[in-house]
Amino acid sequence: MGDLSVLVRLNGDVVDDRVVEVEHLVRIGESPNAVVPFPGADLAIVRIGGRLSVRGRVLEEGDELGLRLGPVYVHIEHTVRARMPPEWAGLWDRRFLAAALLVVAAGTWFDAAEAWLDRQPEGSALGVTVVREALGGVEAIEGGTRALAMPAARPADLLDVPPLALADGPRHESDDHLTGMAWAAWYRQLVPPDDDQRYDAEDRFAVDPDDAWARRVLARAAYDGDDPDTACWHYGWLVERFPEDPSLRLRLARSEQRRGRHRAEIDQYEEILASDPGEKEALAGFAVALARLNRLDEAAAVLDRLQFSAPDSPVTELTVAQLSAMAGHDRRALLALEGAVGSRSALSDEGQLELRRTLALDPVFQTLRRDPRLRSLIYRHLGAAGVRPMR
Secondary structure, three states, X not given: OOOEEEEEEEOOEEEEEXXXXXXXXXXXXXXXXXXXXXOXXXXXXEEEOOEEEEOOEEXXXXXXEEEEEOOEEEEEEEOOOOOOOOOOOOOOOHXXXXXXXXXXXXXXXXXXXXXXXXXXXXXXXXXXXXXXXXXXXXXXXXXXXXXXXXXOOOOOOHHHOOOOOOOOOOOOOOOXXXXXXXXXXXXXXXXOOOOHHHHHHHXXXXXXXXXXXXXXXXXXXXXXXXXXXXXXXXXXXXXXXXXXXXXXXXXXXXXXXXXXXXXXXXXXXXXHHHHOOOOHHHHHHHHHHHHHOOOHHHHHHHHHHHHHHOOOOHHHHHHHHHHHHHOOOHXXXXXXXXXXXXXXXXXXXXXXXXXXXXXXXXXXXXXXXHOHHHHHHHHHHHHXXXXXXXX
């Protein structure tokens, strides 16, 4: 797997140029333990299999990223590996992987693949992880044949099994163990508790998997329960049957976002905007998703549209904060978050929950969640309802 190349220029002159090995996580910038120091931002570079993640933006081998921090310019590159990996150890050819998974599903490759996986370390390669997950969905049934195992409370209809999700970026999950702050518990203060409607939906779905009302309730419950995979499964079914409903598409897009599938997320935004070019929630999500995929010129154009159609919305402020954080502009991100949190009353209850969820889980705010300035901002606006240290 490739390394991290960092080039730092000050007023156009090269002041540092080095290649750094990233085994798990390294820091560059203002951090006291930065391997490449420079002023203006504190960036964590995290290895995810064969890829590197920089504030939620994923760099494949050969991908580059430029950050302008006043007079400082930082060029980051995920270098291409210099040698071929050992057999079975690296990223697989996707055509071979697809064929292999089909054979797994048919059962003819199961035993051989299971034996091979037993000899592989956890997380050793993306191909290993993907096949391990695929085998996790296979179980033995009578007669020695194999069939895809259905999740609990789902109908035994193989056509309804969602395809294996290959993500474009990291999942949006709690990093409270790194920050020492209970961000997840803080955002979940606004999550509605389970009620009779949820239980009624489970009962109705068990009897009739085509019950659209039950699917809507269970999809929302799964999303609020930090289970975006199940949420996508339900919302995908609903969007297929009610393609004209933009609220379903928006919720499907958010669920895809939370599991790091940004291309699938973008597909839903494009459908919404084709009918309503000024829909601010779709424009906001679209701009951020494009930036996560390094489509920065397109992201800037969509942000312009959002700022024109909703210049004073907390949704716009949050979008500016996310894009600023991705670019390493912490002060600009905090200024935008001041506006977003300060005007949160303009949002619906669901919108306020989504704001908190993004602050608590989105990888682009990973560094800021450790920054006392963000905690101070929350305390100024929420007082005793602010985020607290983990116990």
